Amino acid sequence: MPPKTTRPRRVLFAAVAAAALGMLGLGAAPAAAQEWRGWNIHAADYPNGIGMDAFTRIVGERTNNRIRMRTFHSAQLGQQDEAIQQMRLGTIDFANFNLSPFNNLAPTTNVVTLPFLFRNVAHMQAAIDGPAGEAIAADLEKIGIIALSWYDAGARSIYTTRPVRTPADLRGMKIRVQTSDLWIDLMRNLGANPTPLPFGEVFTSLQSGVIDGAENNWPSYESTRHFEVARFYSTTEHSNVPEVLAVSAQRWGRLSPADRTILREAAQESARIQRAAWAERERVSRERVVAAGVTVIEITDRSPWAALMEPVYAKYASEARLAALVRQIREMP
Known part of the structure; x- marks a missing residue:
């Protein structure tokens, strides 16, 4: 005859197992998808549109569509000054901006707007990927915009x-x-x-x-x-004058470190794609x-x-x- 304690132990083990399975189920549940809105003044087939679509695709792939981005091309969400304000308010999540309209908001953007500063495209890219980009990114962050990478806009x-x-x-x-x-x-x-x-x-x-x-x-x-x-x-x-691919500081503040890394790497990959597309577009034009x-x-x-x-x-x-x-x-x- 089995000991009297066997049934209670079986019940206890079953309860613990069920609770564990429940916790595993909760842990495995996918996080709620985030829907992001993006702004672009150019048409979708322009080099900047190509770069931004690459950015959204890469982010979607690497987050298993936890972050789903949609770019509204051709200034569908307003002109650039309006889009800048919307990004600062957090109603636009990401965008590609020309830097000239930031001259009064982020003082270091005045530097890359100065005439005859860069010797050639390679010089401009080295500066914006280095000291100039770091200085501008710091200024933009103060006004609620996080710079991720830099696009070409041509001489x-x-x-x-x-x-x-x-x-x-x-x-x-x-x-x-x-x-x-x-x-x-x-x-x-x-x-x-x-x-x-x-x-x-x-x-x-x-x-x-x-x-x-x-x-x-x-x-x-x-x-x-x-x-x-x-x-x-x-x-x-x-x-x-280079352009910036950026996200709203409000969105950025809610991201995990891992997702921030994904966005930065995706943005840098998109910049390489955009620059190549830009060089080809210049040649054809x-x-x-x-x-x-x-x-x-x-x-x-x-x-x-x-x-x-x-x-x-x-x-x-x-x-x-x-x-x-x-x-x-x-x-x-």
């Missing part, structure tokens, strides 16, 4: 309705610029008459003679068909406008142009911290 050059080979050729010409004090001062110091206009008005303004030229990168010049009314492209490459009969004026010596920018540097990078960063970037090999 901007001047295109006009008549040839421009030297700064003297710009005298008296009305050149469209962004609505920015720095850009107005840049063009004024080159001898031109800076004319702030919305980007969407550039084509008709060139066509009607309201302006004599504008400035932008190869893909923008080609995709907007500005080359049809401004047939001379001078490779001044006066500006090469240049070939298209040349085939359409545009005259490309190669500016091989930019020192006479850069020499005219001393007042701009004095005005926008005289503060000790900014001046030190400018020196550091210029001294990079």
